[in-house]
Structures are given as C-alpha cells and as structure tokens.
Amino acid sequence: MLDLNSRQKDLIKIMINEANYKAVNEYSNFLRVSPRTIYSDIKLINKCLQNFHMEIEKKPGLGIKLIGDAEKKMQVMEFLNNKVEDKNQYTIAERQLEIIRMLLVDEKIISYQKLADYFWVSKTSISNDMQLIQSMLNEKTVSIQSNKKGTKFIGSEIQKQYTLQRYTELLLKEKNVENEKSFLKYGPDILKKIYPVNIVEIVFEEVAHLEKTLNISLSYYYLKSLIITLIIFMFRLSKDNHIYSKKSFIFEEIKSLETYFVAQNTLESISSKLNINVNKGDIDYLNKQLLAYCIKPEVKNKDEAKKYEEIVTEAIKEMSQIMNVDLTQDKKLYDGLIFHLIPMIYRIRIGIRIENPLLSEIKEQYSVTLSATWYVISKLEKKLDITLTEDEVAFVMVHFQASIDRNAQVKKILIVCPTGIGSSELIANKIKRFLPAKDIIEVVPIRKIYENDINNVDLIISSVQLDISNKPIIYVSSLVSNEDLKNIYSIYADTFINDKKINLPSHKYEYKFKYINELIDEKFIFTNCDYTSKEECLDYMISCFEEEGLTYEGFKESILEREEIGSTSLDSAVAIPHALLATVKKSRLGIMTLKNYIKWGGKNINTIILISISEKDIKKVKNILSELYEIVESKERVENLFLHKNSKEIFEVLGGTELD
Template sequence: MHEISKRQHKLLRLLLEQKGFLPVNHFSKILSISGRTLYKDIDELNKALKKRKIEILKRQGKGIFLSKSDLSNDEILKIFGEASTQIDFNQLPLERQIKMAEYLLLRNKKVSYQLLSDEFLVSRTSISNDLDQIQTVIEGCSATIRSDNNGTKVDGNESEIQKAIKQYAYFIIDKSDLTNSYRVQFPSLLFSFLPKDIIKKVSGLLQTNDHFNIDKLSDDHFQSLVLSISIFVLRLQEGFHIEHQDNFLFENVESLKTFFLANELVENLELDNSIKLDSNDFEYLNRQLVAHGFEPRLRDLAIQKEYDAVVRKMIQEMSDSIQVDLTRDEKLYMNILYHLVSMIYRSKLNVPVNNPLLEEIKREYSVLYSTTWLILAGIEKELDIRLTDDEVAFMMIHFQGAIDRLSANRKILIVCPTGIGTSELIANRLKRVFSPQDIVEVVSLRTLYKRDLNKIDLVISSVQLEKIDVPVTYVSPLMSKQDLKKVSATYLDLFYEEEVNDQPFEHLGKIIDSDLIFLNETVATKEQCIKRITQKLLQNDFVTDSFEQAIWDREKLGVTDLPTGAAIPHPSPSTVKESKLVIMTLVKPIRWNFRMINTVLMICVAEKDLKHIKGILSEIYRIVETKKNIDRFIFSKDEEEIVKVLGGQTID
C-alpha cells in the first residue's frame, strides 16, 4: 500500500471520475487549494502511480486527465488503501460547508478560523471562502455571520436564524438530484445537516394523524412545513426559543385558528420533559400551520353527521346576524365542526383551555364576540355543555376568518406618538366612520416602522410620518369634526360607500315595549343601570329571580360595550320568561367596561323564541354598528317614535 495524503486521495478519486481533460482551477476550487499546491500534489501522485504505469497527463490549454489503465477504479484505490470506501465528505468543500453551517446555524457555536482549519485540514483562506459561501446562501434572512477577535458566530433573533437554517436546507436540497417527491423522502445529503429522525417523525405525524388535513397541501408546501417544524423542534432541543414578535392583532387572531392542532402536534412530538414551549414558541408554531394552509379535519363521518345540523344552524344564524352569507364557506363549516366536537369533549371532561388573546379579542372584536356568544348560548343547553369566554373567543376566530375571506374588510392603523392616551379618543371616533367588518388597530410610531405594512389598507396619523407605501390621512389629536369629514372622504374614495339599509325592523317590533324605554336617565354606574332595568323586568314578571345574576355572569365572559357608545348586555335565555328589548339612554355617559357609553340595549330572548335570535341579532347589529344609526333610531326620538321606527305597535 502506498502512502499519500488525504487531500491527494480526494484528488485521485476526482480524477478517476473524470472522462476528459479539465482545467487545473476546476480541481483547485473543489479542494480549496491554490494552483501551486495542486501541482505539487499532482507530482506526488505521479510518483506513486508511475509503478502501475498510470500518469496524470497535463495539456496546455486543456488541463489535466488521468491516463487509461487496465486496472479498475477500485483496484487503483485499493493500492492506496481506499477500495470501495466512501469519500470523507466532511473534507470536500460542500460537505465541509454543511458541517460549518451546522456548527453556526443549528448549534449556535462560536468557532475560530484556526480551529476549523485544523479540523478540516485546509487553509484559513479556504475557511474564509467557505464562510463567505454560507453567508451568500443565507443572504436576505437578516441573520448574519460575524467575526471578531473572539471568534465567528451567527447574529440574529431566533426567528431570523430559523429562517436562515431553512434557506440553507433548501440550498442543500437544490444540490441534490432527487425528484420532487418530497412527501415521502428528502435527499440523503440533507441529513448531514438536519437530523433524519426528527424530519422523519414530523413528516410521519403530519401524514398519519387523522386531524391534520394535508390532502390539499402541495408537495412543496408539505416539504416546507416539515422543514419549518423540524428546525423549530431541533432549536428547542438546543435550548433556543422564539422571541416576542410585535404583530398586528388581526395577524395574531389569524394564527389561533390552528391552536388545537398545534397543541396536539406538540403532544404527539413527545418532546423531552425539560423542553417547554413558551407563548412565543406556540404562537410561532401556530403561524407555521396557518401560513402553510393547514386546516383541521374530522374523518369520522358518524360524528360529522351527528353535529351537521347544529353547525349549519350556527353558521346560518351568524350569517343572518351580520348580514354576510357564510353558508357556502366549506372551510368555515369544517373548522366549526372540528372545534365544536373538541369543545364538547373538553366540556365533558372539564378540561379548561386558555385563549392567549382573549382580552384583546373582547375589546377589539366586541360585536362579533357578543354575537358569537349569543349564538352559542342558544345551543348550550341543547348540547349540554358549559361555555367559557375562551371557547367563545376561539369559535369567533373561525367566523372572523370566514368574514375576511368573503368580505372586503379593510385593515386600518391609527398611529399616535406612543399608541396610548389620545389614540383611544381618535380610535373611538373614527370607528363610527368604518364598516363593522373593518379591522381597526392603534399602534405607536415606533411600532409602525417595525412591522410589515403590506396587508394594511389605510393609515391615519396624528403625527407626520416618513414616506410609506400605504395611503395616509393626517388628523389632529383631538379629532375635530373636520378631521372626521376628511377621513370619511378618504375612506369613501379608497373603498366604497355602504348602502343605507332602510328595511323595516321585523323582529325587534315584536319584542319592543314602550314601558321598557328609559330616556335621559341619570344613573351614575353600570351597577345602577342593570339594577334599574332588572327591577322593571321583575315587576312585570318578564324574567326570573336569577336574571340579574345571569347578566353579571355574562358580563364576566366578555365586554358588551361597543366603540359606538352603546352597550348590549344579554343574559342567558334560561332566565327570560318573555322576550323583550330594553332601551335606556343616559344624560351623562358612564363607564361600562372599557368604554364610556350613553346607550344601553338589553337583549332579553326567551328560550321559546331562540328560533328568532338570528333576526333579532341582525336588527340590533344595524342599530349599534354606527353612532349615526344610534342617533337616527333612538336619540332623535321619544318613546312612541322609537317604538314606531323599530316596528312596534304604538298605543293610542
């Protein structure tokens, strides 16, 4: 056996694979050595090969080539002790770079040029070239390879580093000749970078769990999702967690659609007990599922048949209540069905669930949240379940998603120097201008520039902004009448003017009673208001003795005060004997929950009238959706006029 260096072994193997002359720099680049060093290796190899009458030929302008031999490649390699053995891929440039990328990206190791040079037996210049190549691959991910006197490491927050890891994984996949059958396999070369066992486990879970609907995912999307989750799990095992991300509320709400799927996925991954996902990790995992188009699925047709009527009833009632037809949305149907079944299961086993965005949902989606609660209250007794505010909020998210898919809702930001104080005044006044389906959010000036504005339709600001690619309207911090007109004009120019709904109030006319209309009251607190209304209802035997407690129980579930200055408390139907609408206007506004309100519309619906709940909710929604409508239907009229305009019968 002849002794040659490891690098000369690699050069010999490369030459044996060639079918013709190739330039010297072709081999020097692959081996990351200079031309001079390569010629020295060629001379050493020629000395060793001479006895076997084999020679590395050199031709001016053509390069080098290994002469023909009667020996097979394996026989030649066997002479040097390498018969049929695998090449040490860690020593070739690509595989060496993959190993370095693993150190830097996956393990967050700090390395030095000298240590890498010693490990891979190449020059520091070669190491520098390798690191430059890795940086080129992850360019655009914000994570950056940085070197100083203390060593070389990757800088960036966790989500940026995971994005860089994924981009590098795609780089490796692109280097492979594997066909696009990603659902069943990844190229073996990838497993020199990412652990095969994690990828295999994640892929298997997604394909075999009946609740994960991957049928509609393309192979590309499936591959991307497997990579994202595998990288996420690997980084968790290394002790790294996703940083808190400043997202718009509507984006956070979107991510919760797959909350229970994400939770089930984490349980099935059977992570080590020492690995705990915090709220930021969980939100990130949710986002990955949503971003890849994941949807829940129930394969049990018997369960689907059992709850089909209930789900369709819920969707129909919501459609009628908000005057948006959601009945053709098959995705909504399946989401509601899946959620309803899991909600019943949790209720029966008394397994609580927490919605991390509950308070924000109650505050910013108060109308839709309250509508969802009323619809669910109608089926609570039917299904023998106990509602929680968390469950209502989760269910509402599915309806909001369906509205987003169907309606032209706009996403509007209100910008103030700090995002607090006068911003609430501006937000509350401006919500009178916008459609109820519009998503309005207050952000600080600092936060604005940190976020992606591609999904934003309009920005309203009380301070001068740098140029952004979104329409901007400037207003004063005190939101004058002129400011309202300006925003209204901009809104109508950008979007469209809503048609005025002048249809008669068919359902409210049946439950309105002039004896239950209180105008210009002087109650000082929410408690006084509710007690005053309760006493009147009890006096007329319209409600049970537990009615007032039911009101407070409902108030604990979530806000019932709206941005338009109205509150719509609504107790459980089980405490109502006779359906009635109670109206109270106040001389001075009082604080209800989060907002000051001057109008109360208490919706009392008896169980026997639940079949009419969709119409009642729809007509209430028409009144409270804008301050203009509240003034139009209530504040500008006396008791008899209110009864008449809401479709009731006046007594002469």
C-alpha cells in the first residue's frame, strides 16, 4: 500500500462505496485520466489488496468492481486513512531524510510527482526538499541526475558509501542519538529500519568482539563511525558492490600491513555469517578504514605475552645492531611484535598458510631489511621449533621497517619518468650507490605522482617536468650524467644533511666494497661450471664450505630449508641462498658462475652467491647485504662483474683481500 499514489488511493475509496459493477470510463472521467491509466492502476492496486484477500474484478460488458466483504473493506479504508495520517506526520527534515533513503539506500528513480503523491505534499515542497538535499552534496558525495524518467543519485562506489555515512549520521542526529549510551541502546533499532537486520546485528556483535580481542576501548566517535562504516560496507558488498582503490606508494602501503590480520579476520568473520563473497581488495579497503579509526591492538593475555618477552627483546636488539639504529626503546615495536607473534605461532603450528599481499614489492624495495629480518628471526624458528614462510617473514619485517622509519632519519625518495620503469630504473641504479642505504628509493610512473598524496615524500627525482611546487624536485637527463649525479647529491646534502662532500661513482663500474671484500676467498669462487640443477650447485658449494671447517652442524639443512620457504632467485639471473647465523663458524661468501642458465625457483639463473655470515659478524649484516644487493640489483651489473671472468679476476674486481 505504501507504493500507491493519491489517485490510486482515491480509486479504492470510491470503489469501496460502490456496490455494483461500473464501466471503467466512469472512473476515468471522475479522476480525469484515461481508461488505460485506470487499467494500469488496477494491476498495482490488486497486488496491494492481496494482503487483505480482496481484488478489483473485471467483467466484460459490465465493468469493474471491488470484491470483498464489508469487514475487509473497512480494514482497507482504515489502513488508507492511517497511512494518510502517517504521511502528514512527517516533519520536513524527516521527509527529506526519507527521500534520501529512497534514492540512496533503495536506489530508486523517482519523479517529483510520485514523491508529492507519496508524502501528500505539493510538488513545490518536493522541489524545495531537493534543493536543500542538493546543497548538502559536494565532490565527495553522489550527485543528483534528473531526466524524463525521474531523479536519481549517481556516483562512484566510494562516493555512494561516503554519502551513506553522512546520511546515517544525520538520521541518528535527527533521532537524538548523541552519546554512546543512546547509540548502543537505540542505534540498532534505528539502523535496522534502513539496513538489513542481520547485517546490523552482526556488525554490532563483531565490533564488540573486536574491542575485546584487541584489548582496546574505542572512543564514542570512533565506535559509532566504525560501526556505521562496517554496516554500509557489508550492505554494499551484499549487493556485490566493491571499492577498487588505487595503490599508493609502497612505503605507504606497507604501513597498513601491521593491522592486515585484524582486517582479514574481521571481514572473514562477518562475511561468513552473512554468506557474502569478499576479495583481497575488500580486505585492503577495510584495513585502511581500521587504520583511520586508530585501531591499535594491545596484548590482552600478559602471561601469554611473557613467554615471548625474551625472544622479542633479543630480536629487537639484534635488528638494532644489524641496521645500526637503536630500536630497543620503541615500545610500539615491542607491542606490535608480541601481538603479531602469538597468532603467527598458532597459525604455523596448525598449518594455516597466509599470503602477504605486498610480498613481491617488499622483496624488491626492502630487500636488505627483509634479509636482515630473516637472519634475526631464524633464532626464533629454532627456539619454538617452527618454520616461517616468506610471507610470514615479510609481515614481521613490516614492524621492523616501521620502527626504523620512526627512529632513523629515513628519507623517502621517488624516481619518476614518463614510462615509470625504463630510464627511471637506470637513474635508480646509479643514485642508490651513493645515497644512504637506509633511504627508501621507489620507482614510480608519472601518473602515480598525481594520483596519490605526496606529503610524506621527501625528494623527487624526475627526467620529465612535473607540475608540483611543494616538494624538492631534481631534474635529470634520461642517461644521468655525472653532472646530474653531482646535482642530486648537492641538493640532497643541502636539504637533509648540510654536508657537501661529494664522492661520485664512476661510470666505469669501479666498485669499492668495504665489507664483502673481507669475506671473499678465491678458493670459494667457482667459474664457468657445468652444473644443470640447483641441487648440484648447492651440494658442491656447501661441501666446499664444510670441508674447510667454516660451518657447524645444520649448515646444509638451514640453506635447503630457506629455499623451501621461498626461492632466493632474482630477476637479475642471480640466486642468493643463505645459511642461519648459528650454523656458520667463519663468515664467507661463495660465488659460482655457470656455463648455461638453470631453473631456480622459476627463474633463469647463471650466478649463485652463497651468503654465510656468523653470529660474531651480526653488526656487519646490514652493510654486507647492502653491498650484495648493490651487486645483484641489475643483470647488467652482474654480467659486468662476473661474466667471462676467472676466479682471480672476480676476486680482484670485488676487492678481495688475502684471508687467514
């Protein structure tokens, strides 16, 4: 009955008082519409009258008549009168909110006349309502579109969900829900009139569970906003509407991984109860929402946490030594690792494998920190008798990298060119050699600069002109001359360290390695080998290390287990297998070049560098890794250093010194 207009209601009232069949023309003349319109009205009226077990009957030659006993007719008349009274009880504000609900929640296309009939007001009143609604909209919200078919809201999924958020807030305010007590008491019933009951109930339950699980207490503003966001998010997902957000810079993306599991568990729990399909993009979106609401998990079970206190403290101390940054006073790092560690150990022990959505980017942009993390937590594996996957190691690395960012003067540098790769990779390879290793240098296509917030970017290096005025930009040629390099370092020094002592690298690949040259021994450089598999290469290199007494028990097993976790092969045709610190007696590097490429973790490899570092050299790990990744970051550089060279030549080009 709610969908009947005023003419259709009038037709029912007239027919209730008519005992005989009457021609359709009589009703059409009285209501001043065509007979065709009356027939259309009858179809809709009959659907509504089913609830009262009545109908308008049509008989050829006689006309139409409302069929039903007197009691049923009285019920219909009473219902119509009540509905008219209800409509007149709408305040202007309530009517406007109801119009928004029709257009936004129900996604209807409605004409001003239909709205006027529905609310029993004039079209002028509806027009005034729409003008006020229009004034509430902006570039973040949906917009109004009107044509011959009617009026509707249009916009992206982000705009629709943002508008739903604002609408829901206005509705609660109109209902005098202005504090936590009234929200928890009356909010569910109010919201159930707008959104599906099961979604509202499950979201309220899940947020309460979230607070309890994470041992947090959200402020009223965050609590209300998070619940509304989740209700709207799940409501739209139930209609198969997803938000596809653009990826930000990697140094911004990895920050969100600290709460990734919270978002994943929350969304999986809600979606399974509602039988709604979700994807990785939905998890990513929800994770960013949790970050916006300052969701910071805290350890609830202090006794459980105490079991891992010594392990975590030791890991932080070792990472501080490796990265040469004091992280030991960072309570956020400690709490984050403890909170992450407990469910991680549980997952591994019961065989649950998880996927890190940024693993490939982390391996590319944070290779040194990732490898350092692997060294640090290798002791944890041994003590707890677990084996970490590459994905798990990358998640742990995120906590360390976030702490390094907080405690060291890490600069975030973007390298831009028209294609995003190509010439910008060339620039990156050259400037990485003499800028601080701790700095984050990311190669991005030009469009990404304009699509994302660059507030946290410290420096931009570009081979094309950019329309940016609020960040220091260094323009270079696509070939990066020595003059360009001098200019980069000069501006970097002026901006960040006020140190203009510049030591430019040569274009002739005259590398100087301060750390790995101490680990090079000509007897562990094997050139032009004829092996055809990864297993053959490793067996030979490992046996040479063992025969020289450089290893402890478990050396070979630790290398093979690391390969099982995730391949150590790189795009530059190099594999870098490495052993656990505890299995190494004396630090050495093994180098092997092959006559032909072999398959190694799905990549074609012709060079192997076996990393074997002992615990006494832990302070040098970061510097050793930094120099190694400088060597292996490009195929061109690897070929220049190793291709067509014998062991003596490789030893000399790496600056090897005679070892005891």
